[in-house]
Amino acid sequence: MKRIAVAAAAMLLGAFAVSPSQAQEPIRIGAIVSKTGPAAFLGEPEELTLRHYTEKLNAEGGLLGRPVELVLYDDASDPNTGRTLATRLVEDDGIVAAIATSTTGGTLALAPVFENAEIPVVSLAAGIGIVEPVRPYVFKTPHTDRMVCAKVISDMKSRGFKGIALITGTDGVGKSMRQECSDAAAAQSIEVLADESFNPKDVDMTPQLTKIKNTEGVEAVFIGGFGQSLSVVTRNYRQLGITIPQYQNHGAASKSFIELSGKASEGVLVPGPLLLIAGQLSDDNPLKKVATEYSAAYTELTGQEVSTFGGYAYDALLLIADAIRRANSDDPAAIRDALEATKDLPGVTGMFNMSASDHLGIDQNSLYMVEIKDGDWELIDK
């Protein structure tokens, strides 16, 4: 009870702070991110981005002439908590659309809440299960694990590798990566010779990597998962002196991965969204401008290098704001219809083109193979 009162008071204060002169009821957008817990390094940049760009939106006059209010909660990387918070957003906070949440497992747990309430939600997680099969009210911004695997496996194919090993986390994204990459490898007739897994909280992945190291015929290794566990794998990989190429998934596409892994990250291949290497793109790329602007704004705001996770949040807010403008309404169903009709919207992750059968709207072309060199990203396929 006390909590609700505090939340209500905070909401009221927030509304006044945002719009001292505007008497109009704000448009409330809900958000759930994993600011703490194992997915914290996804949630932190997401929160910073959402708060900053909501402010910016209000400074530019809000939406439909009304101020925008962000109601943001932290699910602590826990799907159960996320689901409870989603219920609170839907039942108590009077939101018209939502952005939730950082992890695939969390999104899958809370999606039904928004489905039942018929309020559109944009997820910041990679799992393909979020948008396939399509659920009317669920959208997402990051590339799917299927696209990432297709990118990685085709890169392996182009280098002539025939046998590979997988090592993936036992969390939602890791399991999904394992499935998708096994399928993609089979489709390209690359053989998966070793298939290992790890608990994302483990401090040592040496036994699994030793098995991979001693498997005959393995020419490259793919690592799937998220969070600091990816750094632990990369560190152990180098400690064991494994020299074959190492592919990470896009969960490693952040500077904190390089910082945590240190020298062990040199030479690691990462399929990254264009945000990582926006500055290295050619000038006629229509996405270069959005991406470099966001990148510069994020660095100015936080003093840190841009992270692709913040980019997913930027795109989610952009999609919702764009849909509200086009719908010219704050009715959740109208916003949903407008989201589905998104056309040629340049985001920092890709060019968004939604349809009734595609609630992601970006394709594999906005993913790039990037190599870590001297602690920075280097574009290897132009």
Place this chain on the structure above:
Amino acid sequence: MSEMLQFAFSGITVGIIYGAVALGFTVIYNASHVVNFAQGEFVMLGAMGTVLAISFGVPYPLAALLAVLATALVSLGLYDLAIRPARNAPVFALIIITIGASILIRGLAGVFFGTSFHALPPLFGDTPIIIGGAALQPQSLAVVGGTMALVFMLRFLMLHTSVGKAIIATSADPMAASLVGINVQTIIRLSFVVSSVIGALSGILIAPIALASYDMGTLLALKGFAAAMLGGMGNPMGALIGGLIVGLAEAFSAGYISSEYKDATAFIMIILVLFAFPNGLFGGHGNERV
């Protein structure tokens, strides 16, 4: 062969980490029969405190010292503010208090330190030592050496000093101990300090391997507790051996069976051992020791 050796190295490294955490449990348990579930938070405070101090430009050894002192202060606070006022409550109520304290400390740490992960630089570089085709991290040796030193200091403290004898007496019968002139409150307070120092030091030693974050304590406390139970609650050497068994079981089951069942295999083994030795492998005579 090199494969088996590699699994063994990995198991020993992880096992010693669990053992170091288990060691912290034993001290407070010996003095008060309280299982302090905030032990994992002491480990975290040691590691994160050092990370924070280094980020302010403090040299490594001084940063570690500051972190240990800060952790000891937190531990005293835990005792004086939460445990002592409830000292007449049953032991299990005190255990619940420590669980509450661990949640509080973790929450505050998340706000204070932030939620990202950090890596401390290893003490002896990060070039692995290759023995028989298996790679051993130099930091593992530091953890093994540091933990062994702690165990022997603890054994010496317990068995050969009057303070240690006072701790054992307090554990056996607080009333009788106070009748022979032992200040029971001071002894228990001391045990919180010793235990937090052990926790903080092990946190600093393992941070280069396990990475430091505000919530690193949860999993470590769980595995450390399992190790302490396995070795026999209250026995320092047992804690260390219990940790090694859990670590080795995990590494070998990940290596030879499946990494999917790694945690399950370790815990099933613990359950089986506890069926045979309900007091743990080395815990048979805890209370009868006079």
